[in-house]
Amino acid sequence: MKAALIVERGGPEGRVVAEHPEPQPGPGEAVVRVRAVGLNHLDIFVRRGVAGKHLPLPHVSGGDIAGEVHALGEGVTGVQVGQRVLVDPLVDNKALGEDLPGGLAEYAVAPAKNLIPLPDAVTFEQAASLPIAYGTALRMLITRGRLQAGETVAILGASGGVGVACVQIAKLTGAKVIACAGTQEKLDRLQALGADVLVNYREEDFSKRIWTETGKTGVDMMVDYTGADTWEGSVRATKVGGRIVTCGATSGYDVSMFLPYVWVREIDILGSNAWTRDDLQQLLDWIGEGKLEPVVHGVFPLEEIHEAERLLEDREVFGKVLVRP
Structure with a gap:
């Protein structure tokens, strides 16, 4: 073969x-x-x-x-x-x-x-x-992150396989989505998928923009699997009692945590790994029902x-x- x-x-x-x-x-x-x-x-x-x-x-x-x-x-x-x-x-x-x-x-x-x-x-x-991208996104957002309708979630690297899946699943959940990507073309496509706020992280500080867009309160959930290049900004952009979810670190594992924000804001940092058989079945069901198109x-x-x-x-x-x- x-x-x-x-x-x-x-x-x-x-x-x-x-x-x-x-x-x-x-x-x-x-x-x-x-x-x-x-x-x-x-x-x-x-x-x-x-x-x-x-x-x-x-x-x-x-x-x-x-x-x-x-x-x-x-x-x-x-x-x-x-x-x-x-x-x-x-x-x-x-x-x-x-x-x-x-x-x-x-x-x-x-x-x-x-x-x-x-x-x-x-x-x-x-x-x-489905499995590695959409399965990972579903477990990270819903099982581990407990994303709820009406909450605001910011997604870094929103144009990749996991990122696009996060945007689609977050919208299915009824959340407000802040999508971050590196080109206007990608942002336009994310908007077509339902993203509510678009941030070009190559042209502006994503953390400051998220802080402004949320009325200087921060997001309920920050999705960051970029790691070293973005982690401190993600901590700064998360609200009191909010959570940061991660499934990887494509830019490196050695992150700057900016710890005072973590304890003063009581931020939860949640790791997520892989998916379950039920996650994959849920995704197949959504496709069959016309609710999701990878x-x-x-x-x-x-x-x-x-x-x-x-x-x-x-x-x-x-x-x-x-x-x-």
């Missing part, structure tokens, strides 16, 4: 499209013919070399997998060959594409218990947009994986980048 293989840790040249052995299902496993796979910053981190992990090479990344069941291992019940499915990437505290071989290939193997049947109304592309920047053939990754790495995307093996 063809696969986008990481053969060397580091830059884009470390990933090549080549022939690779087709996976075989073990007991309790299924092989899926991949029809769409979502690309995430995680794929870039894995290519560069995730700190503390020593994956054997070559490695196939790609965690957001949608396709058709191709083969079943011994003891599998409740799943049929040919069935359309979304694959939940979390496997016993490990992740497909990160710790285990993923879906940037024509075929992928996963435990059969991780397969979620796709409703007829949900396409492979819609499904492959935003897709583009769909690329496997042979154009370098361009797909470049767009993501250079932050030229709006929404999800998908690959069709």
Whole structure:
């Protein structure tokens, strides 16, 4: 089978499209013919070399997998060959594409218990947009952040996969959304998704603008997975009794906390990691009901994986980048 293989840790040249052995299902496993796979910053981190992990090479990344069941291992019940499915990437505290071989290939193997049947109304592309971006956003905003209708939430990096998902889910919840992005084009698209206030963080101090827009009280919730470059500003922009939620730190982990604001304002800082099976089912239900349409920047053939990754790495995307093996 063809696969986008990481053969060397580091830059884009470390990933090549080549022939690779087709996976075989073990007991309790299924092989899926991949029809769409979502690309995430995680794929870039894995290519560069995730700190503390020593994956054997070559490695196939790609965690957001949608396709058709191709083969079943011994003891599998409740799943049929040919069935359309979304694959939940979390496997016993490990992740497909990160710790285990993923879906940037024509075929992928996963435990059969991780397969979620796709409703007829949900396409492979819609499904492959969900787990890592939309699943993370749903858990971060709702489960951990407890976002409520009528509250105000500010979202940094609102034009990326997780950010766009946050904007859409926050609007579904009935919150007021302050969306922060780096270009006017991205801000215009965020406004079309329902964002109420638009902040170009390249042209103005996002923290000061949020403070002004909220009548100098701050937001109920600040979404910051940028980290080092923005954390102090996020603390300053959060109201008394508000909360900051995070699921990562794309600009670095060593943050300036500005602690006096944290204790004087009694700010809650909430970490959020991954998603649950119920989160993914909720997202599929919303798509089927016409309440949610995942935003897709583009769909690329496997042979154009370098361009797909470049767009993501250079932050030229709006929404999800998908690959069709």
